Amino acid sequence: MVRKIEFDEHILDNGLTCILHKNSKNPLINLTLGYKVGSKDELPGKKGIAHLFEHMMFQGSENISKTEHFTYIQKLGGNCNAFTMQDLTAYHETLPSNQIETALWLESDRMNSLNISEDNLSNQKQVVIEEKKQRYDNSPYGTALLNIYKNVFTDSPYESPVIGFEEDINSFSVDEAITFHNKYYSPQNAVLFLTGDFDDDKILKTIDAYFGNIKNKDNPDEVGKFSNRELKESKKIIVKDKITLPGLYMCYKIPEYGSFEEYTLEYLTTIISNSRSSRLYKKLVYEKNIVKSIYTAKMMLKHCGVLFFRSIVNDPKDMDYVEKSIYEELNSIAENGVSEEEFEKVKNEIEFQNVTNLFTLKSISLNNLINTLYFNDPDLINTKIDKFLEVKIDDIKKTVNDWLVKKNNFVMHYLPDKK
Numbered sequence: 001m002v003r004k005i006e007f008d009e010h011i012l013d014n015g016l017t018c019i020l021h022k023n024s025k026n027p028l029i030n031l032t033l034g035y036k037v038g039s040k041d042e043l044p045g046k047k048g049i050a051h052l053f054e055h056m057m058f059q060g061s062e063n064i065s066k067t068e069h070f071t072y073i074q075k076l077g078g079n080c081n082a083f084t085m086q087d088l089t090a091y092h093e094t095l096p097s098n099q100i101e102t103a104l105w106l107e108s109d110r111m112n113s114l115n116i117s118e119d120n121l122s123n124q125k126q127v128v129i130e131e132k133k134q135r136y137d138n139s140p141y142g143t144a145l146l147n148i149y150k151n152v153f154t155d156s157p158y159e160s161p162v163i164g165f166e167e168d169i170n171s172f173s174v175d176e177a178i179t180f181h182n183k184y185y186s187p188q189n190a191v192l193f194l195t196g197d198f199d200d201d202k203i204l205k206t207i208d209a210y211f212g213n214i215k216n217k218d219n220p221d222e223v224g225k226f227s228n229r230e231l232k233e234s235k236k237i238i239v240k241d242k243i244t245l246p247g248l249y250m251c252y253k254i255p256e257y258g259s260f261e262e263y264t265l266e267y268l269t270t271i272i273s274n275s276r277s278s279r280l281y282k283k284l285v286y287e288k289n290i291v292k293s294i295y296t297a298k299m300m301l302k303h304c305g306v307l308f309f310r311s312i313v314n315d316p317k318d319m320d321y322v323e324k325s326i327y328e329e330l331n332s333i334a335e336n337g338v339s340e341e342e343f344e345k346v347k348n349e350i351e352f353q354n355v356t357n358l359f360t361l362k363s364i365s366l367n368n369l370i371n372t373l374y375f376n377d378p379d380l381i382n383t384k385i386d387k388f389l390e391v392k393i394d395d396i397k398k399t400v401n402d403w404l405v406k407k408n409n410f411v412m413h414y415l416p417d418k419k
Contacts, residue, residue, distance in 0.1 A: 005364060007378045010204055015188030016211050019368055019378050020203065021195045023361065029196035030361035031103040032092040033111075034369045036191075037184035039164070040086045040157035040223055040302075048128065048164010049172055051084040053180060055124040057091065058082075060115040069106055076102065086158050087302040088373050094362055097197035101206060107192075108210040111185055116177045125169050132163045140243045141414055144310075151235060151410045152251050152306045156226050182217035189220045191372050193365040226303050229253070231408035240417035245292060246316045247414035250326055251308040252404050257300035258375060263388050264399040265307060269296040270346045271338050271396070272329055273309065277345075279329050284311070290318040302374050307404070319413055334405040337397040347389065354385040 008020045039050050060066040073080045078095025093103050136142040146161045153159045183189075192211070194203065231253050255261045273280040273296045284291040294311040311322050358364055364381070371380035 004382050005358065007368075009378065012187065012208055012212055014212065014214060014216060015186075016214075017191045017372070018204070018207055019191065019193045019372060020198070021193075021364060021368075022198060022200065023195060023364075024197045027097045027197050028094060028361055029097040029100045029103065029194065029198060030092065030094045030365045031100075031107060032090060032193040032195075032362070032365035032369055033107050034088055034090045034191050034193070034373050035184055036087075036189050036373055037089055037220065038085050038087045039160060039162040041184070041221065042157075042160070042164075045168055046172065046176070047160040047168045048162075049168070049176075049180060050089055051162050051164060052124060052128050052169055052172060053177070053185075054082050054084045054089055054091075055128060056114065056116065056120065056177065057110050059120040059124065061110040062113040062115075063109050064106060066115070066120070069110070072102060072106060084162055085301075086162060088369070090366070090369055092362060092365060094196075100194075100198055100203075101210070104207060104210040108214065111187070111190070111211070112214045114181050114185070116174055116181065118174055121172065121174055121177055125172065128163070128169055129166050132166065132169075136161070136163060138242075141241060141247050143239065143241070144247070144249055144412065144414065147237070147239065147412060148249065148251050148306060148308060148410070151237075152231065152253055153304070154232075156304070157223055158301060158304070179218070183220050186216040186218075186220070187211060187214050188216045191369070193368050193372075195361045195365045195368075231410060234408040234410070236411040236413075239412055239414045240419075241414050243414060243416050246313045246319055246416065247412075248311045248313060248319055248322055249308055249410075249412040249414070250323065251306055251410040251412075252407060254298060254300065254305045254307045254403050256302060256304050257370070259300075260387075260395075261399050261403065262298075262300050263391050264395045265298050266350060266388065267338070267343065267346045267391060267396050268333070268400065269298060269307075270349065271342045272296060272333070280325060284322060284325060290314055291322060294322075316415055323411065330400055330404050333397060334400045337394060340393065343393045343396070350388045351385065354388070 005021060010018045012018065037050055042049050058067060058069050060068065070080065073093050073095055076095050076099045078093055080093035082091040091107065095103060136146060149161055150159055254265065270278065272278055273294050275281065280294050284294055290313065292312040292314060296307065296309050298307045299305055309326050313319055313322055357367065367381050368378045372378050
């Protein structure tokens with residue numbers, strides 16, 4: 001029996017939502033501040049701005065000089081970081097609980113005022129462009145995700161990569177940066193998560209002392225719901241890349257985060273390829289010895305998602321066979337379902353993962369971040385395991401038939417560029 005995680009939710013007068021979870025086992029605190037802005041909110045010609053702004057948030061504010069945010073946290077023995085997704089941007093730090101006011105001060109100062117100078121902006125544009133070159137443009141298979149977004153989420157706000165485009169990044173002006181901060185980095189567009197050891201009687205007054213006087217400026221634009229049930233047509237491309245071994249990607253459109261398929265597909269991915277005892281792993285790695293690796297990833301966003309198979313193949317001549325093997329396993333599950341043994345094994349793994357996923361203060365905060373920003377339901381962290389366990393063995397077969405078999409897909413063959 002997993003202990004229920006209790007929360008208190010409060011909303012400050014300026015609209016800042018605060019989710020508090022007290023845990024006094026260790027004298028530590030995690031503060032996570034999530035903003036409802038990601039790459040899907042970017043305007044045409046300004047792709048990459050949300051991620052660029054994540055970098056700008058470490059360039060100093062009214063009372064904190066450039067990069068000093070890191071210095072403060074590290075000197076206290078803590079750690080901090082940030083990330084940008086399609087639907088949100090988050091900043092988080094974990095540090096000794098007697099330094100809770102330092103974390104509140106650092107985050108409130110850069111929400112209230114940011115040092116958006118031409119020098120800082122120019123510097124961070126170059127940092128982000130270098131990051132793009134390292135992680136995507138010049139990395140083996142680095143363009144795969146970008147191609148998946150472009151071809152699976154075509155004509156939707158998810159089409160562009162979170163890292164953005166170099167031309168767009170270079171076009172971002174100081175005035176546009178100030179407008180972006182005023183619009184999206186405001187109390188009413190943020191949720192603060194505080195997890196760890198704090199004083200119940202004082203914490204709300206302390207939070208209010210740092211964030212309560214921050215005013216909302218512009219109203220953020222709201223991106224409406226969008227979803228395409230299936231790709232309009234199947235597509236297959238060949239990509240020549242500076243790689244040694246060829247790679248196969250097979251992609252399908254799937255429903256959004258929180259849908260029933262989030263739970264059924266978790267079973268499917270493990271059964272079909274994501275463990276050493278999975279069907280495709282045993283066949284292609286152990287028995288045939290023709291692939292180096294194979295796994296299936298499901299990326300479920302607020303409005304829709306993508307499931308893709310990825311395999312690194314030992315020899316280009318086996319690419320078609322690997323692709324055919326994936327189709328055969330999907331068809332087999334669509335027709336015959338999965339075995340009781342396969343189903344029960346994954347079910348046990350999911351229960352175990354549910355416990356380990358909540359071991360740290362940071363993981364509790366980040367789990368709550370998605371649940372609250374997507375569904376306004378922090379208690380989902382307690383009930384989500386029930387949704388996984390409600391899945392019946394025939395639900396997996398139904399999901400494969402509904403979303404994968406005889407559906408349009410996007411396939412990529414990454415081949416070594418021998419030039």
